[in-house]
Amino acid sequence: MSGIVILAPALIAPAWPALVSAAGAVMVAMGFTAVDQAVKATQEAKVDSQVANEVEIDVKNVEEVGATLGREEELVFTRDGISVRFSRDVRGRLKVCVSGEEHSKTELEELGRTVAGKVVQQYVYNRLIEEMKSRENMELVDQSIDDDENIHIKLRSWED
Amino acid sequence: MPREIKIEITPEGMVRGDIAGFKGKECRRIAEILAKIVGDEVSFEPSSEYFQTEVDLGIDIETDR
Numbered sequence: 737m738s739g740i741v742i743l744a745p746a747l748i749a750p751a752w753p754a755l756v757s758a759a760g761a762v763m764v765a766m767g768f769t770a771v772d773q774a775v776k777a778t779q780e781a782k783v784d785s786q787v788a789n790e791v792e793i794d795v796k797n798v799e800e801v802g803a804t805l806g807r808e809e810e811l812v813f814t815r816d817g818i819s820v821r822f823s824r825d826v827r828g829r830l831k832v833c834v835s836g837e838e839h840s841k842t843e844l845e846e847l848g849r850t851v852a853g854k855v856v857q858q859y860v861y862n863r864l865i866e867e868m869k870s871r872e873n874m875e876l877v878d879q880s881i882d883d884d885e886n887i888h889i890k891l892r893s894w895e896d
Numbered sequence: 897m898p899r900e901i902k903i904e905i906t907p908e909g910m911v912r913g914d915i916a917g918f919k920g921k922e923c924r925r926i927a928e929i930l931a932k933i934v935g936d937e938v939s940f941e942p943s944s945e946y947f948q949t950e951v952d953l954g955i956d957i958e959t960d961r
Contacts, residue, residue, distance in 0.1 A: 738917065739941060739942040740912065740915070741931070745909035745911070745932045745935045759938060853909060885907045891900065892898050
């Protein structure tokens with residue numbers, strides 16, 4: 737063994753497409769379905785009329801999202817009356833908004849924090865595999881997820 | 897000899913990288929690359945292999961094969 741490094745995520749200007757990819761993978765795994773723009777407008781009107789509970793979560797360890805995301809762009813997923821919306825706030829930071837008629841704000845906030853964490857986890861996972869392949873020619877040889885939802889990966893290369 | 901990195905990513909995105917097979921400065925270089933990819937380095941703990949150095953004996957060995 738050569739060394740152990742501990743790292744905290746601080747995603748600087750992540751590109752929107754990469755975040756979309758991570759968010760999509762996480763939300764589908766959690767049973768959510770992506771909503772297209774036309775359907776979204778109808779659902780927003782419906783949610784407004786039902787006065788749903790809504791919470792907003794700032795994803796603190798994601799710095800300003802890359803300029804590829806327009807201010808009006810957002811990504812929406814739904815499941816069982818809950819809507820999760822990813823967007824960029826006026827400061828350019830990633831924001832997760834969770835709303836649902838039959839759920840308390842506490843429940844929605846807990847879900848929002850779980851989702852935000854998992855998107856960061858998935859983004860870090862994707863970046864580590866891509867970057868270590870391109871920079872160090874290291875291949876993914878094993879991966880698993882434990883009961884606490886930690887992702888374990890093993891990367892390998894051979895000494896020249 | 898294989899070079900391996902075992903990585904654990906928590907649901908909050910924290911990363912623990914167990915770097916093996918990289919000697920000396922190579923190990924530190926890999927830790928710095930991981931930090932660039934993920935964000936901020938919280939700690940780095942070298943093991944005994946970290947302090948091994950690569951020594952070039954200046955001997956070339958040729959075989960018939």
